[in-house]
Amino acid sequence: MTHDLSILPPGVRLAVSPLSWANDVLEDLGAGISLDTCLSEAAAAGYEGTELGRKYPRDPAVLGPLLQEKGLSLASGWHSGELAGRSVAAEIGAVADHARLLQALGCKAMVYGECAMMAPGAPLDAPMSARRIMPAGEVAAYAARLTEFGRHLQEEYGLALAYHHHLMMVAETLEEISALFDLCGPEVGLLLDTGHAVAAGFGYEELIARFGDRIVHIHLKDVRRAELAAVRAGDLSFNDAVRGGLFTVPGDGMVDFAPLARFAASSGYRGWMVVEAEQDPAKAPPAPAVSRAFAHVLSVFASQEVSA
Numbered sequence: 001m002t003h004d005l006s007i008l009p010p011g012v013r014l015a016v017s018p019l020s021w022a023n024d025v026l027e028d029l030g031a032g033i034s035l036d037t038c039l040s041e042a043a044a045a046g047y048e049g050t051e052l053g054r055k056y057p058r059d060p061a062v063l064g065p066l067l068q069e070k071g072l073s074l075a076s077g078w079h080s081g082e083l084a085g086r087s088v089a090a091e092i093g094a095v096a097d098h099a100r101l102l103q104a105l106g107c108k109a110m111v112y113g114e115c116a117m118m119a120p121g122a123p124l125d126a127p128m129s130a131r132r133i134m135p136a137g138e139v140a141a142y143a144a145r146l147t148e149f150g151r152h153l154q155e156e157y158g159l160a161l162a163y164h165h166h167l168m169m170v171a172e173t174l175e176e177i178s179a180l181f182d183l184c185g186p187e188v189g190l191l192l193d194t195g196h197a198v199a200a201g202f203g204y205e206e207l208i209a210r211f212g213d214r215i216v217h218i219h220l221k222d223v224r225r226a227e228l229a230a231v232r233a234g235d236l237s238f239n240d241a242v243r244g245g246l247f248t249v250p251g252d253g254m255v256d257f258a259p260l261a262r263f264a265a266s267s268g269y270r271g272w273m274v275v276e277a278e279q280d281p282a283k284a285p286p287a288p289a290v291s292r293a294f295a296h297v298l299s300v301f302a303s304q305e306v307s308a
Contacts, residue, residue: 018053195221251296
């Protein structure tokens with residue numbers, strides 16, 4: 001395979017998530033796959049970077065050399081935020097070690113997933129219909145806390161807050177994302193996730209149209225049409241959806257990545273695009289999957305350049 005990343009727009013870099021090798025929540029998925037295997041296969045497929053995963057050491061003095069040995073950079077890492085239920089001061093304390101790690105390894109954005117307002121117990125095992133909805137009267141105060149927190153991340157660590165719209169979380173639908181971002185200051189950036197948009201019932205292009213100037217990080221995730229229909233018909237849980245193969249790598253599902261390529265080429269976006277698929281590695285062997293995805297993403301960008 002030709003690892004020709006020069007087809008990407010200037011300043012746009014391609015990474016892969018370790019979720020193809022080991023799931024962060026369902027720890028039986030990929031339990032026997034080593035971190036060295038993950039990093040080696042990611043590098044061999046041609047990727048420039050990776051996000052954090054549960055098997056990654058959190059000491060920059062340890063993780064930095066591991067990545068450098070493979071020729072990889074750290075693109076970002078997920079923070080389980082709880083600003084829907086706690087103060088900015090508490091969130092600042094909770095994020096400090098994580099933010100320092102990202103800063104030390106040269107990251108420019110931090111992935112923020114809102115985990116406070118979720119179904120009780122094991123929320124990702126609850127039916128999708130059990131998702132808790134933030135009352136409209138609480139959104140403005142939540143947006144203000146996010147804005148203050150985003151300002152702190154930028155000033156203290158040089159990190160942009162990349163807010164992850166996500167199934168089963170506060171901002172899942174287009175209407176919820178829009179209502180929140182209309183009230184957030186520019187200190188709150190958007191993580192555009194193609195798969196979570198489609199699985200939530202809307203085209204990710206709608207987020208580009210409304211909030212393209214707020215996008216600071218991108219997840220390239222595909223969705224299998226038949227599995228999405230089964231998830232909706234059966235009101236399955238998020239974890240059951242993952243086990244059932246709802247998500248896959250770009251090129252294996254129903255998502256059209258051409259609008260994303262046009263956005264990256266025309267908007268002046270500078271940052272990471274991260275191939276991500278929460279899959280069972282026993283059913284979807286990681287190395288060939290992420291290699292196909294690498295080729296597919298570059299082919300989409302090449303096609304857009306030819307047609308321009």
